[in-house]
Amino acid sequence: LSDAVISVLKGSFGFIACTERMADVFLHLSQISDVPKEELAVGRDVDFKVARGAETGRLQAMDIKLAEPGSAVFEEIEEGVYDGTVVERLPNPNLRKSNPSLLLTGLIEGMVDGRLQKFPFMHTDRENKKLYPKQGDKVTFQIVTDLKRERAAKQAGKPGLGRRATKIVVKTIEGTVAAMKGSFGFIEYDKPKLEGKIEESESEPAAAKPEEKKYETKKDETTLPTSDDGAEATEEGDKKPDEATSEDGADAKEDDK
Template identity: 25%
Template sequence: GGAVDSTVYKGQVLKSLDRNNPVRQNNDPLPGRIRYRALDYSEVEVPFGDKDQKGDFTLRHGDWVQFLLATDRRDQLQRATSIALLDETFKVSGEKREQGTIASLKEGFGFLRCVERQARLFFHFTEVLDTSREIDINDEVEFTVIQEPGLAYNNSRLQAIRIKHLPPNSVQFETLVASNIEGCVTREAPKSPIKSQDRVEGGVITYEHADVKKTIMYFLKDCEKPPRIGERVRFDIYMVKRNKECIAVNVQQVSLH
């Protein structure tokens, strides 16, 4: 409760809330601390509690945040509220951020498809920084990966925290290496990709590059229409960032006139 001033302040988190330990710092209702520079340039520390964040995303020591000041009517004590994480946090901290897209959504949690990881990555909806936003499949995001807290290291899963939405077409799972390469199909792609030892097997195209015979894999989803064995095709080469392997994409038959 209390009066909330409309001035937006900027400060740094000195002490974040330990959400895994509800029996908190000697039952202080406002265990968090933010340091900011007041209008008279003095440095002020102000407390906050677990209702004062905009959303329940993980806050960390050293985060840059913006917030409003609330003054308690009874004792005139101030606390920070409407706390939101500022983007510059990630620039300043050097925190490793990864990218991906939302692959599936369940009740209160979901899984991300990652640019740099094979496995889908678990996340809680509460870690999405923009609380005003509906979360949708295929949303492009950046995030920080941590071991799930509170569990023994060996059986804890990884999860994504501090999830920030990115503009469409920011996330690239593959990068273009070469375009308009010609080759010949030497193995047809199976109707549905076959997995063998953690690899998905597609079809094979053999081509020459700088007088060296090379082979590259392709999948039916990347073909205009399924090429037959022995057919000449033109294609682009993309490198999959996750495993640094190259695949043939935009595979089209070369008409032999």
């Protein structure tokens, strides 16, 4: 097999990582011929064959030879650079001591291949090893594919699980020092507006105008009929009280007579 490197080397034995096999293959230095031991080191590219050991019965590397440096490719990085948001921050590595099964990965969400997707990332995927991206941080990133993991994912009918975010850079914000007091101070900066908020603010005036026009229309409609009805009512009101008064007055005079 080709496309392999020595992943572990302890004394006279170790392990070889190969792009074509998920599990590392056991090696023993007795299976390496015509190669000076000082040239053997972790990360060294090798070619080998796989066979079952006569004594152990397990698979192990046989007939190991050195290969051209860089011939084993385990990951491929895509050229595109994407914008994203950290939706899950990296857990503290010290938590692994109390919880060995804890995955030391975070999660980034971004628009890739025309749709919103989420990609895991590891501590080694940060460009600045001193900076830990927090939840909500805006970042730029690239996509890397773990060829071994992706091959296994495709066999399981779940392609894409071998991809993750890498070369992560937290976006910087430009600002101005506004005040300093001893060992601390304050920085003024313009908070970037999200596209969703911009659309919402632009739509608010448009939603308010129809309500205002509707209100004015109702006001005009109710004012005009009221004035007409009022005029009629006034005329009737002017006549009825007089008629009632004259009739009552006439009756009263007849009673007096």
